[in-house]
Amino acid sequence: MGQYLVVNHPQYGLTPLTIVEVEAYTNNDPACHANGYTAKTAPKRALNLFGAPGTGYVYLIYGMYHCLNVITEPKGTAGAVLFRGVVDTNSDGPFVGTNLIGPGRLCRDVGITTAQHNGVMLTKQDAGLYLATSVQGPTEEEHINTTPRIGIQHAKDYPWRWIDTRYLKK
């Protein structure tokens, strides 16, 4: 939270966007795509969930939208953070004044797709999509709230969604 997701905008080039909303999914989590599987038995879609930390996991939801995650657990253990919302804090960026809230909208507006970005290493800059330390540093705890995750059918009570209250009220 508060760090940068750097995207490669077709006109503005590399653009740092500040992360303001995330959710966590992990091993033995009923809501995780990898739940009930191992790295060997996982369906193709969820395979990257068992990859090396820093790997991007992009999947298609409802046939229409892409969702971007980053792997957070050691290789072989499922676990990821879903990026649900970013804001453009650049004075002249492409999305100034437009907070990209919602995982599908975020991916649509910055051009993240499974074809281009699933499995890329988000700690390296060569894919034009990566994570970076922000100038303002991580979000202070006073600005962060936790809530249950959105839209899931299982483990609805896990308080594993984090929001920056300066941009999101609930």
Next chain:
DNA sequence: GCTGGGATTCGCT
């Protein structure tokens, strides 16, 4: 080989 549901969004009512 077919069917149904999903970590969503937007527009219309």
Next chain:
DNA sequence: GCGAATCCCAGCC
């Protein structure tokens, strides 16, 4: 508040 848009693949026949 509800439904449509639309693709992947697990589960079941």
